[in-house]
Amino acid sequence: xxxxxxxxxxxxxxxxxxxxxxxxxxxxxxxxxxxxxxxxxxxxxxxxxxxxxxxxxxxxxxxxxxxxxxxxxxxxxxxxxxxxxxxxxxxxxxxxxxxxxxxxxxxxxxxxxxxxxxxxxxxxxxxxxxxxxxxxxxxxxxxxxxxxxxxxxxxxxxxxxxxxxxxxxxxxxxxxxxxxxxxxxxxxxxxxxxxxxxxxxxxxxxxxxxxxxxxxxxxxxxxxxxxxxxxxxxxxxxxxxxxxxxxxxxxxxxxxxxxxxxxxxxxxxxxxxxxxxxxxxxxxxxxxxxxxxxxxxxxxxxxxxxxxxxxxxxxxxxxxxxxxxxxxxxxxxxxxxxxxxxxxxxxxxxxxxxxxxxxx
Amino acid sequence: xxxxxxxxxxxxxxxxxxxxxxxxxxxxxxxxxxxxxxxxxxxxxxxxxxxxxxxxxxxxxxxxxxxxxxxxxxxxxxxxxxxxxxxxxxxxxxxxxxxxxxxxxxxxxxxxxxxxxxxxxxxxxxxxxxxxxxxxxxxxxxxxxxxxxxxxxxxxxxxxxxxxxxxxxxxxxxxxxxxxxxxxxxxxxxxxxxxxxxxxxxxxxxxxxxxxxxxxxxxxxxxxxxxxxxxxxxxxxxxxxxxxxxxxxxxxxxxxxxxxxx
Ligand SMILES: Cc1ncc(C[n+]2csc(CCOP(=O)(O)OP(=O)(O)O)c2C)c(N)n1
Ligand code: SF4
Numbered sequence: 001x002x003x004x005x006x007x008x009x010x011x012x013x014x015x016x017x018x019x020x021x022x023x024x025x026x027x028x029x030x031x032x033x034x035x036x037x038x039x040x041x042x043x044x045x046x047x048x049x050x051x052x053x054x055x056x057x058x059x060x061x062x063x064x065x066x067x068x069x070x071x072x073x074x075x076x077x078x079x080x081x082x083x084x085x086x087x088x089x090x091x092x093x094x095x096x097x098x099x100x101x102x103x104x105x106x107x108x109x110x111x112x113x114x115x116x117x118x119x120x121x122x123x124x125x126x127x128x129x130x131x132x133x134x135x136x137x138x139x140x141x142x143x144x145x146x147x148x149x150x151x152x153x154x155x156x157x158x159x160x161x162x163x164x165x166x167x168x169x170x171x172x173x174x175x176x177x178x179x180x181x182x183x184x185x186x187x188x189x190x191x192x193x194x195x196x197x198x199x200x201x202x203x204x205x206x207x208x209x210x211x212x213x214x215x216x217x218x219x220x221x222x223x224x225x226x227x228x229x230x231x232x233x234x235x236x237x238x239x240x241x242x243x244x245x246x247x248x249x250x251x252x253x254x255x256x257x258x259x260x261x262x263x264x265x266x267x268x269x270x271x272x273x274x275x276x277x278x279x280x281x282x283x284x285x286x287x288x289x290x291x292x293x294x295x296x297x298x299x300x301x302x303x304x305x306x307x308x309x310x311x312x313x314x315x316x317x318x319x320x321x322x323x324x325x326x327x328x329x330x331x332x333x334x335x336x337x338x339x340x341x342x343x344x345x346x347x348x349x350x351x352x353x354x355x356x357x358x359x360x
Numbered sequence: 361x362x363x364x365x366x367x368x369x370x371x372x373x374x375x376x377x378x379x380x381x382x383x384x385x386x387x388x389x390x391x392x393x394x395x396x397x398x399x400x401x402x403x404x405x406x407x408x409x410x411x412x413x414x415x416x417x418x419x420x421x422x423x424x425x426x427x428x429x430x431x432x433x434x435x436x437x438x439x440x441x442x443x444x445x446x447x448x449x450x451x452x453x454x455x456x457x458x459x460x461x462x463x464x465x466x467x468x469x470x471x472x473x474x475x476x477x478x479x480x481x482x483x484x485x486x487x488x489x490x491x492x493x494x495x496x497x498x499x500x501x502x503x504x505x506x507x508x509x510x511x512x513x514x515x516x517x518x519x520x521x522x523x524x525x526x527x528x529x530x531x532x533x534x535x536x537x538x539x540x541x542x543x544x545x546x547x548x549x550x551x552x553x554x555x556x557x558x559x560x561x562x563x564x565x566x567x568x569x570x571x572x573x574x575x576x577x578x579x580x581x582x583x584x585x586x587x588x589x590x591x592x593x594x595x596x597x598x599x600x601x602x603x604x605x606x607x608x609x610x611x612x613x614x615x616x617x618x619x620x621x622x
Contacts, residue, residue, distance in 0.1 A: 023454050024450065024453060024454050026450065052453045052454055054449070054453060056446070056479075057475055057476070057479040058475060060443070060446070060475070060476075061443075061446040061449075061475065061476055061479065062446075064439065064440065064443035064446030064447050064450070064476070065446045065447070065449050065450035065453075066450060067437075067439070067440075067443070067446075067447055067450065068419070068437060068439075068446065068447030068448060068449065068450030068451040069450035069451060069453070069454045070450075071437045071447070071451070072417060072437075072450075072451045072454065072455055074450075074454045074455075076450065076454070090440055091440060091443070094439075094440050098437075098438075193455075204417045204435035204436065204437055204451070205417075205435065205455070206413075206414045206415050206416060206417060206434075206435055206458055207413055207414060207416075207433070207434050207435045208413075208414045209413075209414075213429070213432075213433055213434055213435055213436070214435045214436075215429045215435075215436055215437075215438070216436070216437040216438065217420075217429065217437070217438035218438065219426060219427075219438055
């Protein structure tokens with residue numbers, strides 16, 4: 001059994017980064033995730049593993065530091081919250097276009113604009129539909145516990161390197177700030193320079209006589225070539241959709257009604273299920289762990305046994321669009337969620353199910 | 361026949377100049393007479409002479425030199441507009457033994473990338489920044505740059521730069537020289553063989569400083585021409601540069617060994 005600790009979600013991200021053998025973290029403080037860089041600073045990661053830690057002048061700079069280090073084969077990451085993630089969209093588009101692996105975590109807060117520092121899930125569209133300019137996707141993981149905040153760091157890096165694509169951990173201010181018990185995985189050593197050169201033959205590590213020069217770019221001036229590059233990216237995304245969907249099903253065996261909820265909302269929905277089942281309502285939960293790729297086949301497969309679906313998220317209704325794409329008009333699928341940093345209660349969720357699906 | 365003739369011409373005793381292998385055979389995308397090509401060549405010559413190809417990682421900007429990686433035969437990354445110093449920071453911090461440089465135009469470095477430039481220099485990132493100042497946005501067709509001279513005509517200042525409205529030409533090189541993070545800051549040109557030799561020396565000195573582990577950013581501005589943007593034939597463009605750009609952007613060292621040159 002690994003080391004047990006009581007930690008905030010943000011601290012778990014930071015500790016996991018060191019233990020996962022990450023080479024560098026570049027970031028800029030923003031509530032509710034400043035504990036990531038503060039925890040890292042307190043840990044002297046340079047001494048623990050040789051990991052580089054730098055507070056950048058902005059999120060624009062952090063993501064571009066990530067871009068540079070990722071292009072040279074390093075395992076590199078940044079974290080931020082909504083306004084900062086907006087600033088990173090240009091860089092993420094370049095990184096996706098140049099097909100580089102990296103990990104970004106968004107501890108989402110309420111928006112739009114400066115919004116509020118309270119938890120929200122209103123960055124779903126930005127996270128799952130690309131976010132910046134151009135046709136691209138991020139791999140999006142949605143942790144629902146402090147344990148998953150830690151565990152998804154190495155998972156996100158594995159996926160990022162497997163597909164040479166940025167991976168985003170989409171959590172929120174609640175999971176970032178709350179304290180829970182975590183079992184920490186053991187220290188993974190950082191890769192040596194030789195290992196990097198071997199496993200990332202595409203990286204800018206300095207051109208030896210024995211190979212052609214390596215170029216990291218997202219520029220293809222000829223539209224025909226650009227189109228081919230886009231087809232290549234699309235092929236990669238289809239492969240992710242086939243192989244990388246992750247989800248959890250809770251109390252689904254006899255369920256007539258289904259909540260679809262991720263992260264914090266999934267935890268609250270679980271409580272609503274308990275309340276509902278006490279009243280004799282057969283409710284289950286499908287919790288998408290990957291928001292992209294979204295568990296479309298898994299939802300489709302359940303439709304014949306269901307009377308209706310309530311998509312629960314702390315937004316005005318974003319994930320519901322993906323749920324409806326999966327469901328079509330076969331059964332009712334509605335959205336419920338509080339906005340702008342308000343967390344819905346289990347009772348509210350149950351009432352919404354009764355009004356919008358059962359009664360409707 | 362042609363090959364035979366070439367062989368004769370480039371026989372050992374006739375050889376006075378040979379293109380460095382660190383420049384690829386790709387045809388330069390620059391306008392005839394543009395300083396970018398010469399600036400590329402001297403950087404690659406120094407890297408070649410110092411035997412550093414395997415140790416070098418370069419960053420190309422957004423601007424006319426966006427395709428620098430097509431011409432420089434080294435590992436390179438292409439940055440978003442203005443972000444080259446941030447990429448270079450990410451690389452140098454994680455590969456401290458490598459020689460890392462950025463190559464940037466004045467719009468890239470002194471407008472959209474001002475923050476990245478100043479903060480990389482202020483942190484004293486041990487990188488070389490090569491700054492091509494042609495007083496205009498070449499790539500997008502000759503719009504005003506932060507470095508456009510007062511009264512200078514561009515496509516967005518067709519009646520001349522009005523400094524009351526558009527601000528004054530930015531001497532960002534003098535600005536970065538003020539920062540404790542820079543160790544060597546110089547302004548050069550590449551319009552004559554003598555200027556090329558001096559600019560090459562400055563590049564070499566910068567690489568040596570970085571290689572010696574001396575901490576601090578080295579910053580080499582090259583005042584250059586943009587004959588297309590300035591709408592002048594190459595020879596006149598160079599003349600215009602000497603007469604108008606050099607008085608405002610005087611050539612020479614600005615900071616040496618971390619001390620401002622008086
Ligand atoms: C975010 C963004 N804004 C604007 C542009 C358009 N753009 C491309 S190059 C350029 C200016 C380049 O000028 P400079 O840096 O002086 O280089 P030069 O072409 O003169 O060598 C601009 C505005 C862009 N590519 N990206
Ligand atoms: S537009 Fe200007 S800077 Fe660009 S290649 Fe032509 S002369 Fe050079």
